[in-house]
Amino acid sequence: MTNWGLILSIAKTHLLTKVKQTSVAALGVTFGIGAYITLVCFMTGLNTMLDDLILNQTPHIHIYNEIKPSKQQPVSLYDKLENSINSVHSIKPRLTQKKIHNALPIIDYLSSNRHVKAVLPQIKTQIFYIAGSIELGGNLTGIRPIEEANYFNLKDYIVEGSADALEQTDNSILLGAGIAEKMSLKVGDRVQVSPLEGGFFPLKIVGIYQSGIAEIDAIQSFTNINTIQRILGKANNYITDINVKLYDIELARPMAQDIEDQFNLRAIDIKTANAQFETGTTIRNLITYAVSITLLIVAGFGIYNILNMLIYEKMNDIAILKAIGFSGRDVQFIFMSQAIIIGFVGGVLGLLIGYGLTRLIDTIPFETEALPTIETYPINQNPIFFVIGFTFAMLSTFLAGYLPSKKAQKIDPVKIIRGQ
Secondary structure (H helix, E strand, C coil), rough: CCCCHHHHHHHHHHHCCCCHHHHHHHHHHHHHHHHHHHHHHHHHHHHHHHHHHHHCCCEEEEEEECCCCCCCCCCHHHHHHCCCCCCCCCCCCCCCCCCCCCHHHHHHHHCCCEEEEEEEEEEEEEEEEEECCCEEEECCCCCCCCHHHHHHCCCCCEEECCHHHHHHHEEEEEEEEHHHHHCCCCCCCEEEEEECCCEEEEEEEEEEEECHHHHHHCCCCEEHHHEEEEEEEECCCEEECEEEEEHHHHHHHHHHHHHHHHHHCEEHHHHCCCCHHHHHHHHHHHHHHHHHHHHHHHHHHHHHHHHHHHHHHHHHHHHHHHHHCHHHHHHHHHHHHHHHHHHHHHHHEEEEEEEHHHHHHHHCCEECCCCCCCEECCCCCCCCCCCCHHHHHHHHHHHHHHHHHHHHHCCCHHHHHHHH
16 A cells, blocks of 8 residues: 655655755746746737727627619519510619618617627718818717717727717717817817718717727717717618627627518628638637647646656665665655646746736736727736646646656666666
């Protein structure tokens, strides 16, 4: 029967009498795991930030009336040409309204679906911004500010003012940063907007919006739905777009198809709208995990080499232990215990170093106009990375101790003593 108390006592003595070798072995584990934690937390944090820049404001399903040519042209209705090949040139889009017919009932219907998290209406229109002698073309979107802030992270892109002010202030506007800069406007000023149909409407600036994309910030602004309906002279049921957010993004594509079939509207799911971005995300994640796995493998070989040399240098101890009556299995357990202790201590220190470095990186300033609301480098401290790191430390040291100790189990002590 194995005497574990004695085995652990001998393993402890070996570790403490060779402090330098033990420290080198433990540090090999520590820096390997610490580097893995730091790298994977930082790279996945960057990937998440890039994903959020696009996906946070993108609805899972975008519903609107699409302008397109009529599928059936007048010539196809002429019976005498039914069996002929007809060629029609310069087909014009059919006359369609931007308004979604029965938008409010559709919103209520979609909101009742248990898979739907939120359904938000929007009104999009082209306008002119007018301040003094300056006149700029752009887009104005009517929204429900509080809901947009909660479900589509609008608040992350408001660099001055707030969504609450836009909700509570009548005839107000959240002005694009590029427009504000060109027209020398700030929060509290007024800007006149003019729709394509004509007329002038003064709006109070209650906030500045900055998406980080200069082309958008130079034309895009927001107001609340009631204000834009008054500007356009439309009724309360006038809605041009409906944005849907789901609990499960994987349901977006089939649900978009059902909406198109049911309501005869155009419904674009998030994966179709961002197909190229999805490909980029997949490649970035693949690179991240490939580098992380490579780092762990390299660290594992380093740990193996260190522990292998540690056991090789203890051949005399192995011979003495066997000579005084320890079995080969007991010798194997002694050296495996040393390896596991080194792995545990090194793994814990590696986790602490990795955590400390990621916290340090998280405080380093990261200021850029493209990302106005991000102040420091992004870090993703997902607990699963720490679990993987510690598990690998224990597994790699177990294998690194098992293989050489298996060989040590078969050593003939007489040959070693005679060789001395």
